[in-house]
Amino acid sequence: MINETERRRAVKMMAQQPWAILPSALQRMIACAEHGDAALRAEYEERQAALQRSIAAKPGSVAVLPMFGPISMRSGDGFFDMMFGGTALDRFMANFRSALAAPEVKAVVIDVDSPGGSVDGVTEAADEIFAARGPKPIVAVADTWAMSAALHLASQADELVVTPSGQIGSIGVFMMHVDQSRALEAEGIAVTFIQAGANKTEGNSFEPLSDDTRAYFQTEVDGYYAMFVNAMARGRGVSAATVRSAEWGQGRSLLAKDAVAVKMADRVATLAETLQRLGVGRAAAAAASLELERERLAISRARVRTAEAELVMGA
Numbered sequence: 001m002i003n004e005t006e007r008r009r010a011v012k013m014m015a016q017q018p019w020a021i022l023p024s025a026l027q028r029m030i031a032c033a034e035h036g037d038a039a040l041r042a043e044y045e046e047r048q049a050a051l052q053r054s055i056a057a058k059p060g061s062v063a064v065l066p067m068f069g070p071i072s073m074r075s076g077d078g079f080f081d082m083m084f085g086g087t088a089l090d091r092f093m094a095n096f097r098s099a100l101a102a103p104e105v106k107a108v109v110i111d112v113d114s115p116g117g118s119v120d121g122v123t124e125a126a127d128e129i130f131a132a133r134g135p136k137p138i139v140a141v142a143d144t145w146a147m148s149a150a151l152h153l154a155s156q157a158d159e160l161v162v163t164p165s166g167q168i169g170s171i172g173v174f175m176m177h178v179d180q181s182r183a184l185e186a187e188g189i190a191v192t193f194i195q196a197g198a199n200k201t202e203g204n205s206f207e208p209l210s211d212d213t214r215a216y217f218q219t220e221v222d223g224y225y226a227m228f229v230n231a232m233a234r235g236r237g238v239s240a241a242t243v244r245s246a247e248w249g250q251g252r253s254l255l256a257k258d259a260v261a262v263k264m265a266d267r268v269a270t271l272a273e274t275l276q277r278l279g280v281g282r283a284a285a286a287a288a289s290l291e292l293e294r295e296r297l298a299i300s301r302a303r304v305r306t307a308e309a310e311l312v313m314g315a
Contacts, residue, residue, distance in 0.1 A: 020149035021116035063099035071117025117149025155235035169253035
């Protein structure tokens, strides 16, 4: 189980770094971290076993790689693995490289169902996916969500497909600052920092955000946003101005047909239809979808926990 120190560290980290994720998803994650019980070890192991089954599923000669849940940079972070069961980029990219190197694999399908995640490592992974274009088709399928950081990555594939009920978008980056100063003052609590380095404690939650610190954080967010926009423009073959435009949402998501209409995606189709188009038989495509659905079920259990925690926080 997760100890209290690790829980507090995770909450602090989530509130003080740039994110490319749906704001509602991050709010649920924070609520879960603050109020929800850590997932049982058995559920964590079930998620990992389901993930390994889905990675191993290579119907015909097409490798199907899941990108489910919140995206983080590294595996082995017990808190995120156990609480949210998302996608660790180091593990995902290792499987991606293996699929590219396997001579029996003729195409790679990335099955995406993610609200996005941390910005850490996303630009590097996106660059690697884009550079891998050519020898084998790389197809990303939004089934059903490819939001923010997940779209950053999915857009680097040779082709981006959205399932009929799917959505993609949420192109943007944000940070949060929680000002607890008034609440602490009401409780008669004063916090004093003893520091070396003028900006060492800037952005802390015990005092209001200064104009100078806000400007510094805005510069950081703008920098990550520029990386996101430029990668999207490269991957989709459009201008950066198009990616920043209102028709691409400016942080909002688009339904499947609307995304295709503005060239944010290439076509509307299901995962099974995509696999069949790549030469996978109907039965094998159904088997692969079943393996991936097992992982989706495990992820959905974690989502229920975050929703329950959110209700507790609002109570």
